Each structure stands twice: as structure tokens, then as C-alpha cells.
Amino acid sequence: MSDLETFRAEARAWLEENCPAEMRTPAKGDEDVCWGGRNFVFQSDAQKLWLERCVAKGYTVPDWPKAYGGAGLSPQETKVLRQEMAKLGCRSPLNSFGIWMLGPALLKFGTEEQKVHYMGQIARGEIRWCQGYSEPGSGSDLVSMQTFGEDKGDHWVVNGQKIWTSYADKADWIFCLVRTDKTNKYQGISFLLFDMETPGVTTKPIKLISGNSPFCETFFDNVVVPKHQIVGELNRGWDVAKYLLGHEREMISGMGGDGGVTSIGAAMKAVLSEEPVLRAQMALFDVENLTFRAHGERFMDEWKTGKAHPAYSNLMKYVGTELNKKRNELVMSIGGTQALEWESERSNGGSKARNWLRTKANSIEGGTSEVMLNVVSKRILEMPGA
């Protein structure tokens, strides 16, 4: 048996032994997912146990180095572990912006002390992070942001406002872009980390068209941030932010409901068999869905071996988010009038309608589809012009 197959057998045995039965069923929605953090309330003993066991094994972040709370697995081993988890239906033990976004940036730009401290906390699910990027006047043109950190010797005093801060009202810490030099647009931004309980930080949830409030406005009023809480060099935060956006785009492009190739058509057969045009749309969607999954697999294999273009995640973000919107349009069409219900138990609190509306943000957040196409066209296709 090859080393990888030995690892597969071991991983499988470990999962069978350690993943509680309740954690082998899909989460029942956003509230049923483990996000960790100081104030997180576990939904069940099984959820807590599953997290603890994964933390001990390094499996909340299997591909991170052991010194920072991971299991030190190779990309191939990580892929095998995920395949085995998928086969058993194991839930992710921990969802976290720290894992998906901040961690990779710390690994590349952080000091050794920051890696041990913050990545360790992230791996153990102790700290929930939010991201402070967009501002009311700085959406697609993110680099025009104005939130300012005034240099006060051993600390900055931060004033300004962020918007679309996901789960800011539930987060413990924020990784935040702060202007530290007003004279230089790109090289005048720093990447700062601070506690959301610092005096002067307030959050206000924004009610969206889905009726839910996953995003907040976040205000900074004379917030004191010690100098050692910067990631990367002073005024070079844009480099960190761009690197991190690459990871965010990967994450958003992966949002596809079950994240897999299983067609939703079979469950809707009763409707589809009577509506040939709708069935045809579904069939074409399935072709696109299988294509996207194969595309994602190829992209990850190329990314891991350094063969992918550095801007390629922008393309995946565009394709993946547009596909997810299409999927939800079809779910609504197939669901018919029942999918219109907003509050009833029958409709699970209007979950179809709310999910459908939520997906409209996929092609806006983390860079709009139009910005993604700009980046692909200029950086990959090398089209001329500004």
C-alpha cells in the first residue's frame, strides 16, 4: 500500500472512531454550525466533543504546521482526509474566517510570535474573527478607504467606519485595513488586528433583503491599537489584503449548497417531469455544475503544485458565484408558490426564499463579478488599458 493509501486507512479509522453520529448529518442551517469563539454556545454535546477531538488531532486545520495547531498534513493527505470526511458525511468541526482567511495571511506575513499565538487560537476555535475591509464609500474601489490610524508612538488611535462586516456583532477580534499614510494610496494602508471589546468599537447589524442580518456596520471611535498588533510591514497592508482576498474568493466560489456534484434534480422529479422547459434548464445547470466541480478540482491541483496563475481564484469566484445564483433561481422556480412562503414551518421559515436572496450577495461580496472579470481580463488575458 502506498503511503497515501496507508494514510487514508488511518484517517478513515480515526474518523469512524471519533466523529460522533450526530456530527455525521448535515447541519440544519447557519445556527447549527460551529463557529467557535469566546461567546459561542454549543448546540449539542456532540458538537463540542467533535471540536475537541479535532483540535487535539490538529484536524480543524489539517494542513497547518503542527507548531500552529495543525496536523502538518501534505496537500495530498489533506485532500484524502476531506474525501474520507465527505464519504462518512462528517461535518466540518469548525467554521471560521480565521481558518479560511486570516490564518493563511498570518502564515505568509505574520511574525513567529503572531503565528504561534493567533493561529493557535484559531485552530483551537477560541477566537472568532471578522474582517474590516469595505467602507460606505469604498466598495469595489476598496483602496480608496479612509478609516485612519493616527500614530501615537507605541499605538495607533483608529477612527472611521467599516461596512458589510460579516458577523461583526458575534466576532471577538477583527482584522482590519486602516490607513496609516494619507499621502500614499496603495502604500499607505496597514493591516491591524484588534479586540472588538476595545473601547470605542461599536457594531450595528444591517437587515438584508433576506430578512437576516449577517452583516454589520462597524464604527471606530478613538480605538487604541498597540503597535505589535500589525501584520506585515507598516503601510504594506494592501499586500496582505490582496493575498487574503485570494483566499476569500476561493471560499466564496466554493459555496454551492452541498458543495458537491449531487444533482438536486432527482428530488424535484415530480415537477420537472411535467415542465420540459424547466427540466431542460435544470439539465443544462447540471452540466455547468459538474463542469464547475471538475474545474475546481483541477484548479486546486494546479494551485497546490504552483502551476495556477496567481489571479485564477478571481475566475473561480466569478464562475462559482454566478452558478450558485443560477442554482437558487432554479430552486425557486421548481419550488413554485411554496417557495414564496416566508415564515411558515412548512417552508422551514422561508429558507428557500431567504437562501435565494442571500446568494445574490455572492457576486458582490469579496469583489463583484465585474471586478473579477476586470482582473481576469487584465492579469490573465493581458488585455491592454488601465
Added chain:
Amino acid sequence: MAMTLNDDQNMLRESARDFMASEAPVTHFRKFRDMGCKDGFSHGLWKQFAEMGFTGILIPEAEGGMGMGQIEAGIVLEEIGRNLSPSPFLTTSVAAVEALKLADKAMRDRWFPGILAGETVIGIAIEEGVKHRPEKIACVAERSGNGFKLTGHKQFVVQGTSSDMLIVAARTAGAVGETDGLTLFAVDKDAAGLSMEAARLVDSAMAAHVKLEGVQVNADAVIGDVDGGWAVLSKMLDAGRVGAAAEMVGVGTGAMDMTFDYLKTRKQFDRVIGEFQALQHRAAHLYGEMEGARSIVLKAQSLMDEGHAKAELYVAAAKAKAGLACNLAVREGVQMHGGIGMTDEYDIGLYMKRDRGLNEFFGDAYYHADRVATMNGY
């Protein structure tokens, strides 16, 4: 399997790319088109294919071939597509070889040497109507003497009149619409009662209408099992479909690259038109479609090579997606070239014609999307 090419495959790609670009570029295609060639391809080039080892790429090593898989055949096909290189490779070396691999040794010994030498051409006689409907085959094979007597008609038999042998699907049992009861036969081109009429297609390929009027064949002409031809047919069709999909990745990519070059050089309103965001977004979208097509084709090829149970689903998805993406590439190509895109002198229109032919070959995008739906349970 990793979704990247290994070193050997990359080497094959380089040699296929160099070979097609130097020996069979678009000018080669034009030359044979303009001379009104009755075959629609060069027998000399087919021999060169053999010298490169391409013709036997799917034939087992023990029988003199390269013993490779669909990924490798696809690598050659992509370069064929990119250069519009006319050859019997897809029908003879991919589809026919996959069928003959399931035939008995005597038949393999009869046909593999000629294919390996680049001397033999085999036509695939499946279609009976204007659209791909393999289960609706009505051509009849009645038991007669030591073998069978074939009666019926076939159409869209690519390079039929240039072929030494036709693989003919006929019904030995069952009713039209059933997959059981079909049988595949190797029919010699000179068989009595067989007649062909060649037609030139929009992409300058030659395809034949075939009449079978009581064509007598021996029992040893059967490929696979009598009445169980669907298994052989499926294997042959899927190899042809994933191969056509790979060729369309080449056609689409060739058209796309040509178009992107044009966007970077053509000036209007005092600037290069590639500066216009309206075109940039369409270019980026097209690139994404072609990359998706490339991915699903590679996935389908690797599942076929593994003998995976899901291969059939992915082949259908790959043929559909490659068809849609390549079609977008040639339509955007002609539009973005503007007026010169409509001229015979510019190559982009040739890519549009080739796409049309490949899209119809062994089932178009709609046919295969429908199969995806059926296989997915609705």
C-alpha cells in the same frame, strides 16, 4: 488521480503541438479544401500520424500500439482541433479502435496492423436520421447462411467513401427504440450490395450516405456479441464523444487565442479595441467557459481510463459543455473580428464551421444534457 498532466503527457502534448503546427496547420487544411479533395484529408499526413505513433495510441502495446488512454488520445485531438488538421484520427484511431478492442483476436489482427501503419481508414456507420439516436437504429441484420444479411441505410458516415471497412450497427433482435438486440458488424467497403454517396459538409469534411441492400457478411464479421452490441456501441460512442469534446477544446481554444490576439492589435477610435471593457468582460467570460470545458473533458477522460462507474455521466457532461463553450468561442470570434471575420480569407470562420460539425458528431449539447438529466434521475 490528480487533475494535471504528468511529465509523459506534457511531452506528448509538446510533440503533438509541434507536429500539427508544422505538418498540418490551417494552411494544410485550406490546401486540401481548395483542391476539392475527394477524401477531405491527406493520406500522406495519415502515414505521418502513424510514424509519430498517433494512429495506434489506443491500441494495446502487446498488439503493436502505444497502449495509452483517453487522456493521451485527447492531447492529440486538442492539437488537431487547434490546427483544424484533417485526418481520420477521431473515427479510426479512437472510435473504431475502442470497438475493435472488444472484438476477437482474428478481427483485431486483421485491422490493427493497417491502422498502425496509417494505411487503413474505418468509417462509423451508426446514424440513420439527422440527429444522433443510437437506440433508434432500424437497419436490419437477418440470419442468412453462415452469417447475416444487412438491409437499411446510414448517413453522416464521416470519410465513408475513403474507408476500407465500415463498422455498421444493425438490429438482430428487439424493436426500434430498444438498446437490446443490436449487433455491430465489420463490413468490407467492397461488399456486394453496399453503395455510398459522398457529400461535402460545411467544414469541408466528407461524409457518406450508405445504402445496404442485402449485404451478406459472415458470422466472423460480428464485433462483440450478437444482440449484445449496445455494450460495444456505448464504448465506441463514448470514446468518440470524449474525443470530439477534446477536439472542440482545441477548436475553441484556437479560435479564442486568435480572437484575443486580434483584440490586442486592432485599432478603432484611436485605441486598441481590447481596451474596451465591453469586450474585456466577454473575453474573460469566454476564457472561463473554455477553462471549464477543458476541466470537465479531462475529468471524463480520466474516469474513462479508470473504468469508473460515473464515466458515462461525465462523458455526456463533457460533450455537452465542450460543445457549448466551443460554440461560444467561434461565435464571439467571428463577432469580435468584425467584417473580416466574415471573409473566407480569415481563419476564424473555418473554426466556426468545424465547431458545427463536431457539435453534431455523436450527439449535440442538448442531447447530452438530456442524458445527464436522465442519469441524474429526472
